[in-house]
Amino acid sequence: MTITFQDFQLSSDLTKAIKRMGFEEATPIQAQTIPLGLANKDVIGQAQTGTGKTAAFGIPLVEKINPESPNIQAIVIAPTRELAIQVSEELYKIGQDKRARVLPIYGGQDIGRQIRALKKNPHIIVGTPGRLLDHINRRTMRLQTVNTVVLDEADEMLNMGFIEDIESILSNVPAEHQTLLFSATMPAPIKRIAERFMTNPEHVKVKAKEMTVSNIQQFYLEVHERKKFDTLTRLLDIQSPELAIVFGRTKRRVDELTEALNLRGYTAEGIHGDLTQAKRMVALRKFKQGAIEVLVATDVAARGLDISGVTHVYNFDVPQDPESYVHRIGRTGRAGKTGMAMTFITPREKDMLRAIEQTTKRKMDRMKAPTLDEAIEGQQQVTVDRLRTIIEENNLNFYMTAAAELLEDHDSVTVVAAAIKMMTKEPDNTPVRLTEEAPLRTKRNKSHHPRSSKRRDGGGYRGKNNRSSYDKKRSSNDRRQKKSYNS
Numbered sequence: 025m026t027i028t029f030q031d032f033q034l035s036s037d038l039t040k041a042i043k044r045m046g047f048e049e050a051t052p053i054q055a056q057t058i059p060l061g062l063a064n065k066d067v068i069g070q071a072q073t074g075t076g077k078t079a080a081f082g083i084p085l086v087e088k089i090n091p092e093s094p095n096i097q098a099i100v101i102a103p104t105r106e107l108a109i110q111v112s113e114e115l116y117k118i119g120q121d122k123r124a125r126v127l128p129i130y131g132g133q134d135i136g137r138q139i140r141a142l143k144k145n146p147h148i149i150v151g152t153p154g155r156l157l158d159h160i161n162r163r164t165m166r167l168q169t170v171n172t173v174v175l176d177e178a179d180e181m182l183n184m185g186f187i188e189d190i191e192s193i194l195s196n197v198p199a200e201h202q203t204l205l206f207s208a209t210m211p212a213p214i215k216r217i218a219e220r221f222m223t224n225p226e227h228v229k230v231k232a233k234e235m236t237v238s239n240i241q242q243f244y245l246e247v248h249e250r251k252k253f254d255t256l257t258r259l260l261d262i263q264s265p266e267l268a269i270v271f272g273r274t275k276r277r278v279d280e281l282t283e284a285l286n287l288r289g290y291t292a293e294g295i296h297g298d299l300t301q302a303k304r305m306v307a308l309r310k311f312k313q314g315a316i317e318v319l320v321a322t323d324v325a326a327r328g329l330d331i332s333g334v335t336h337v338y339n340f341d342v343p344q345d346p347e348s349y350v351h352r353i354g355r356t357g358r359a360g361k362t363g364m365a366m367t368f369i370t371p372r373e374k375d376m377l378r379a380i381e382q383t384t385k386r387k388m389d390r391m392k393a394p395t396l397d398e399a400i401e402g403q404q405q406v407t408v409d410r411l412r413t414i415i416e417e418n419n420l421n422f423y424m425t426a427a428a429e430l431l432e433d434h435d436s437v438t439v440v441a442a443a444i445k446m447m448t449k450e451p452d453n454t455p456v457r458l459t460e461e462a463p464l465r466t467k468r469n470k471s472h473h474p475r476s477s478k479r480r481d482g483g484g485y486r487g488k489n490n491r492s493s494y495d496k497k498r499s500s501n502d503r504r505q506k507k508s509y510n511s
């Protein structure tokens with residue numbers, strides 16, 4: 025049974041925001057969690073990234089916010105600064121019409137600036153454990169008025185050694201509050217947190233979708249970040265897709281890729297969460313009508329969109345998780361047709377490739393990055409095919425006299441070669457600049473690299489040579505915790 029967001033009977037402010045975000049059907053985690061959240065029940069949600077869990081906890085959280093109150097009413101604890109920013113952006117969109125004030129707090133950001141922002145009375149705080157605890161200890165943030173706590177990716181926070189921090193934060197929250205805990209797995213320390221801080225929690229478990237992808241040819245290309253774009257354009261030249269989608273990881277990436285493709289002579293449009301629904305629909309309509317060759321999209325923007333007839337999917341950035349991969353490539357190979365999916369893997373992302381293959385239960389074939397000569401040959405073949413089609417149509421009487429005159433002065437091979445040259449799209453070397461994206465690592469990999477994990481959150485981190493005594497203490501504590509949890 026399909027559940028829509030209308031079924032939740034949300035306030036008009038939230039309904040308006042959700043409609044603008046393009047949400048229609050609820051994902052399984054949303055369908056089960058939102059009613060429980062609205063009923064003020066504690067929830068343990070077992071779900072992977074990419075299942076829509078931010079909206080699953082964000083919608084009931086925002087629904088309960090009193091915008092007239094100056095107090096902090098909810099906190100979301102996330103393992104990394106990237107996730108904290110991502111979650112705060114989505115909560116802002118959900119709460120925009122309700123005038124809910126959202127503030128992200130994480131290590132690496134100037135603490136003075138955060139203190140000033142805290143004085144502006146935010147309703148929702150989204151933060152990493154180290155920095156949240158820092159503010160609690162400084163007394164720059166008080167949690168006595170919090171009525172909702174969200175623990176996002178709790179297993180990740182365990183891997184990073186933040187369990188004691190979380191317990192300290194929760195001990196500063198009133199006993200009477202709602203807790204929503206999300207974790208892909210449920211190890212013993214996470215269960216203990218649930219037992220200690222939650223009241224009769226409802227357990228919601230959503231398995232990652234298994235999808236058949238038998239009619240989709242799947243390839244991966246091992247490409248260095250700086251060579252990705254040239255590789256993409258050469259593939260487009262060789263394969264000449266009818267309708268292609270290029271997936272980028274971030275909104276910035278989508279904007280830069282769209283601009284770069286247009287600079288190189290391809291007609292491309294980008295869609296991401298910052299665009300209005302109207303603009304997204306215009307881009308989509310152009311794509312369906314064949315007015316543009318390439319649609320560039322983020323995962324968020326592409327979810328729920330009705331796109332058919334796609335022949336090629338290019339994962340310019342490897343997806344955040346295997347489920348997103350399955351969702352992306354499922355855009356092609358529909359209605360019994362075959363499709364092609366190519367995923368660019370940087371040398372440091374091979375563990376992501378293995379994780380995807382385990383989920384899909386299918387090995388990807390390796391594809392060699394094409395050369396410039398191969399790209400030119402590809403475009404020549406396109407021209408030859410077009411010439412053959414024109415010949416078969418047999419509508420050339422008007423041009424026969426001109427052709428005969430040419431053949432009086434030149435041999436037939438030279439004339440045909442000149443026609444092919446004139447019609448062939450030469451590879452464009454217009455310089456483009458893309459901001460590099462850091463490689464993705466699997467959760468398992470991150471837990472085995474405590475230093476890199478710690479750097480992502482900061483836990484109060486302020487730079488290599490400028491750390492407070494508190495941060496130094498935190499860092500050493502975290503290292504001890506990581507050791508015990510990973511042993």
